[in-house]
Amino acid sequence: MGTQQRVLSGVQPTGNLHLGNYLGAIRNWVEIQHQYDNYFCVVDLHAITVPHNPAILAGDTYGIAALYLACGIDLQHSTIFIQSHVPAHCELTWLLNCITPLNWLEDMIQFKEKAVKQGENVGVGLLDYPVLMAADILLYQADKVPVGEDQKQHLELTRDIVNRFNHQFAKQDEPVLKLPDPLIRKEGARVMSLTDGTKKMSKSDPSELSRINLLDSADEITKKIKRCKTDPVRGLTFDDAERPECNNLLTLYMLLSGKTKAEVAAECEDMGWGQFKPLLTETTIAALKPIQEKYHQIMADKGYLESVLRDGREKAEDIAKQTLIQVKAAMGYSMPL
Numbered sequence: 001m002g003t004q005q006r007v008l009s010g011v012q013p014t015g016n017l018h019l020g021n022y023l024g025a026i027r028n029w030v031e032i033q034h035q036y037d038n039y040f041c042v043v044d045l046h047a048i049t050v051p052h053n054p055a056i057l058a059g060d061t062y063g064i065a066a067l068y069l070a071c072g073i074d075l076q077h078s079t080i081f082i083q084s085h086v087p088a089h090c091e092l093t094w095l096l097n098c099i100t101p102l103n104w105l106e107d108m109i110q111f112k113e114k115a116v117k118q119g120e121n122v123g124v125g126l127l128d129y130p131v132l133m134a135a136d137i138l139l140y141q142a143d144k145v146p147v148g149e150d151q152k153q154h155l156e157l158t159r160d161i162v163n164r165f166n167h168q169f170a171k172q173d174e175p176v177l178k179l180p181d182p183l184i185r186k187e188g189a190r191v192m193s194l195t196d197g198t199k200k201m202s203k204s205d206p207s208e209l210s211r212i213n214l215l216d217s218a219d220e221i222t223k224k225i226k227r228c229k230t231d232p233v234r235g236l237t238f239d240d241a242e243r244p245e246c247n248n249l250l251t252l253y254m255l256l257s258g259k260t261k262a263e264v265a266a267e268c269e270d271m272g273w274g275q276f277k278p279l280l281t282e283t284t285i286a287a288l289k290p291i292q293e294k295y296h297q298i299m300a301d302k303g304y305l306e307s308v309l310r311d312g313r314e315k316a317e318d319i320a321k322q323t324l325i326q327v328k329a330a331m332g333y334s335m336p337l
């Protein structure tokens with residue numbers, strides 16, 4: 001274990017997980033987990049950076065942890081825990097806040113996009129989201145962070161914070177914080193909305209028709225694919241900038257069927273939408289069925305899920321505490337006696 005590189009990633013419990021979260025992030029965690037020592041958290045502190053409903057936060061958080069297991073996260077290689085159960089995340093965020101220039105945060109695309117939606121009510125937490133994310137990663141001294149394309153800028157900011165911290169507080173050649181690398185896979189890195197192929201699929205899109213959730217029923221999947229945006233061109237092709245919806249739907253078919261790009265290109269080159277949509281529907285339902293079955297099994301055994309999260313918290317906390325002590329010592333803090 002000691003020599004393995006460490007991986008850290010997470011998803012916010014801000015609604016149902018969709019195919020973007022799965023294909024951009026969780027599926028990759030599952031595929032790479034055997035090569036690394038992995039920590040996957042449900043980032044519930046991030047979930048309150050936009051207005052949230054307290055009545056469903058805890059339930060959604062447990063649901064996402066269950067989905068990690070249902071998607072194939074293997075506890076032999078991976079630790080699953082809930083971010084707010086490890087207080088070091090908040091403490092390191094404060095310490096890092098004090099060395100992070102405000103203008104770095106104001107430049108973040110996600111902040112600008114989400115702040116616009118909230119108008120006057122935008123909270124400080126939304127601006128600070130990337131520092132909390134940096135704390136999540138750095139507490140575990142992660143080597144790799146598998147995420148979708150939309151998180152690339154936040155990873156770059158994390159690296160800038162590491163360099164600044166080490167430069168200000170670490171001895172030369174003895175860095176306190178480790179520089180993490182993003183792991184972004186080309187295919188699935190940016191799954192697009194079903195109603196607009198130029199916008200990413202997102203939990204916060206007001207239209208349910210824009211995304212397929214991992215827990216959608218067969219009827220819902222059928223309806224969403226039937227009504228998704230297409231174009232009038234016959235013959236389906238990848239990588240045509242004029243046909244973003246076509247590229248997105250073919251990519252979904254490729255990833256969910258497990259076929260190669262060349263196989264899908266050959267299979268679909270003469271197809272019309274009337275032939276392709278039922279194929280994509282059937283493939284999506286079949287790909288999600290085992291995940292859904294496993295999810296319902298796990299949710300029916302609350303004691304099991306709680307024990308997974310308890311063990312996860314203990315393991316995560318051991319590592320997080322050590323890093324926090326090193327950071328505070330480097331910054332000159334006295335240690336409690």
Ligand code: AQP
Nearest residue numbers: 011012020021024025147148189190191201202203204
């Ligand atoms: N459309 C996407 N394509 C590929 N990857 C995606 N991810 C999110 N959307 C796509 C990846 O999923 C992981 C978890 O994301 P998150 O829940 O922490 O936050 P998010 O990026 O804010 O998710 P959403 O759905 O886009 O929520 P809203 O609507 O609130 O912004 C990350 O690795 C992310 O890259």
